[in-house]
Amino acid sequence: MRLKFLERTYLLTLILFLVFLNGGIFALALYTFEANLEAAEQISRSEQFTIVSAFERDAEDSESSTTHLLQVSYASFYAPKGIYLRFESAGEVTHSTLPPDLKIPEPGKMTGDRADGVRYILITQSICDDSLTLTYTKDVSYLDADFSRLIIAFAAASVVASSLLAILLYLLLRRLYSPLEKLSRVTQDIAGGSFHVRADESGDDEFAHLAADFNRMAERISNQMAELRDTADRRQRMLDDFAHEMRTPLTGIYGYAEYICTANIPEEEMLDAAGYIMSESNRLKRISETLLDSAFIRENKIEPYPCQIMPLLLDTRERHLASALSSGCEIRVMGEDATLSGDQLLLEMLLSNLTENAIKACEKKGIITLSCTKSEQYITLSVTDNGVGMTEEQLSHITEPFYRTDQSRSRSSRTGGTGLGLALCKRIAEAHGAVLEFSSHPGQGTTASVTFTTS
Amino acid sequence: MAKILIVEDETSINALISKNLILTGHACKSAHDGITALELIRSERFDLIILDVMLPGLSGFDLIKLTGDVPVIFVTAKSALEDRLQGLSLGADDYILKPFEMQELLARVRIVLRRTKRDENSFSFDNITVDFDSRKVFCDGSAVELTPKEFSLLEVLIINRNIALSREKLINLVWTYDYEGDTRTVDVHIQQLRHKLGLKDRIKTIYKIGYRFEI
Structure with missing residues (x-):
């Protein structure tokens, strides 16, 4: 310039x-x-x-x-x-x-x-x-x-005198304006895309203040850019994951259908193949249902009714007892009863999802605790397990759709789900104005807690 | 016949690949995670590994560095281009994306095995021997005269044995993709093969689908 x-x-x-x-x-x-x-x-x-x-x-x-x-x-x-x-x-x-x-x-x-x-x-x-x-x-x-x-x-x-003055005046002005020039260069650099550059803030005049303000602005911009990039990355990851989640069952369904149609095989193998097609179709159905639920919660305001918490916890225990027993875990219910206003069905869904995850995280002799604690302003529902736990990195992603703590994205019978459960839980919590939080240590277990504000 | 290791954590897909490869005359072993796969690679000799990228325990990209000179075909749903390039730069022989058609996988398996000289160069059944290198067919030891198209058709049927191929698929595989003729050409060539080699019972007509070489 x-x-x-x-x-x-x-x-x-x-x-x-x-x-x-x-x-x-x-x-x-x-x-x-x-x-x-x-x-x-x-x-x-x-x-x-x-x-x-x-x-x-x-x-x-x-x-x-x-x-x-x-x-x-x-x-x-x-x-x-x-x-x-x-x-x-x-x-x-x-x-x-x-x-x-x-x-x-x-x-x-x-x-x-x-x-x-x-x-x-x-x-x-x-x-x-x-x-x-x-x-x-x-x-x-x-x-x-x-x-x-x-x-x-x-x-x-x-x-x-005039020539001397012209020269001296020019030099003097140059010197006075040099901070502005530097600032202008920094602006150009930033406009060119290098967001890490910062202006020189030394001195105590207006230019130094301007430079400081400018740096604050640049800092904010680069932070926001990073945030945007992060969001875009998450979106992209979700899209990739979604494609993967759809493709894998589709590959199976197509492959087995093709196999039945074209291969020279006995009848029992055909039935086998048909069984695979059915279970893969079921998985697709579950994914689409969960996505629909999630969309429904986002689009519609919930109608709150008073819900008793203790029966809800006992119900949840009842529903998951069989699967917990089959993987050698027990489910305990603790804490005091409370009443909070919310959608009974959604709260059930929330607790069920958290409990399912807890069971999946547990080895033999796992203990899963469903509890409710009450204070003046808050009611906290929590699901605690003593299973495999998660790292900080994993915790930061678990509510993203299709994220799986196991990098293989395993959907084997024991740990497999749709990958949408916690994303749905987060939606449900948000719809109730509650906060869903996780704390976990690898090897020690995980606590998921949903904190409702009652006042 | 080649011995093939299938490393894929998705049980249904693993079984599907395995079933198809066994049908077409290969021997298969399955592994559902990276560690098991590595143990198998270290203890047994394989002609080919079909490898998923995202695996529990050890990823496909890590595993390929430990496979030695065994050819590898990646099978994965990861579609990003850089992943494809990474797979090939690590020395994979081919890369196939989910969802895929089984014939495509079989064709690539065949190509890789032929290129690495791990597939037989001849195939014998009943009283017939097919030599893929010299492209000649012998019946009871004496050569049978086949046109190049007839030989290619026989070869494709043998590679995909026990799997039905549609007339369109056969045209694609034997003739060129932009072949203008109608599917009746396929029927004519099949009749010729059946007649010249006495394969009436081997090459079956599958209702609504096409033809299948059964053995």
Whole structure:
């Protein structure tokens, strides 16, 4: 990114500064010139006064016939000094060394005028009892020359100062803007997809604060990206698992049907094959039913009725006693009775699923405990077993559809299920505003607890 | 006849593969988890292993590193491409995805066994000997003249023996996939085989399905 803002700031600052600097210099030059002009006028006044006094004295002493001579001698005496005199008597110029084309001012006045581009100071005064009018004229062209020299010197100084200023200003602004530039680079990196980069937060100015804020934002974004990726991964895994769950029974069903149709086999083997087809179809049916249940719970609000917990626990025990006994486990019911508002059928389903899982996790001599504990605000139902247990990693996935703790995804008769049980349990708990939690240690067993809020 | 180990944790699929392979004249052993499979591989000599990827105990990808020079065909529902590549890069001879048709598996088994020279190059029954290498058929020791298509048809029937093949399947396997002729061609060739080799009782017509070579 080009720093347009830096360029603009730089140009505007520079222009402003140059205008004021050069304006200031010019004003100073003008002021100096005015001051010099004034000084020259002061000098001219006193010179004129001296000349008038001397001339009046000399004219008193001399004969009137020699007045003209006197005029000539004064004029020629002062001409080399750049002072020109003009005498006028009764409207007639009697003697003059003035350059032509000068505008003669009224008596008693002083003006500046130019002839042939040269600057003069003119003073007119009536002298010798008003019989004569003397015009004093002084060449002050040196003032203009001085002014030109001054302007040139000032311009040179201004050029040097301006260039120095331009360079220094640029460097200074660059330095001030460097954090912004760095931040902009970091932004670009992040926009380009590298979410791990962070801005430099050192310092205590606005840029440091901005960088800190920016880093917080980047952190959040990258966290959210990771979360999204995680969700997408879970979805993908679920989809893969679903495909696998559907394909395996389908392969069996198709394969056995094909086998019956095409193979040269005796009747009992055909019956065998048909048996496989039936059990695989059953598995597909169970999966679709569980998925439908799950969808139903998600789509519909449950209608809560008061449910007695203890009978529910005893019922659950009753229902699973046979399968528990066949795998050598016993089921115990503990705790106190409580009433909570919920859907009886769904709660049964929830407890059944948790109990089934507990039985599957147990070896011989397993003990499964169904219990209910009550506090002021909460009612907790828990199913505890002393079976194989799970690792942290396994715990974090068990409520995902089709996740199996056994990586082989075994569906052998002893441990196989649809892989949807706990996902369904989670749905049921959520529908009741309850929280389903697991705690487990490998080799020691697992506790699943559902905590309902009663208030 | 080849000795084949089937490693697949899904009991029904394992049995299905095993049943079909036995029908077509192979000897099979089944293992339902990686550890049992490894023990079998170490104690017995197999011509081919049909291996699932996700197994309890030891995964198929781990197991294949321990199979030595025994050819392996992966059978799995994992469809992701990288898994396929991983399977082949680990030295699998083939890769077949669930759900699959049994004939497809049998065909691949046959191809791998032929390539690794673990299948017989001849097949004898009754008074007939079929030599797959020279593509010749002998009846009571004397050569019988068969057209190339007739021989291919006989070969396909023998490979899939005891399994009925539809006329369409036979066209696919014997002729080319884009064969334009109708399925009557199959009937004509079957009649020729039955006539030339006296196989009226061996090559059965299966109602609504096709033909089956029974032995």
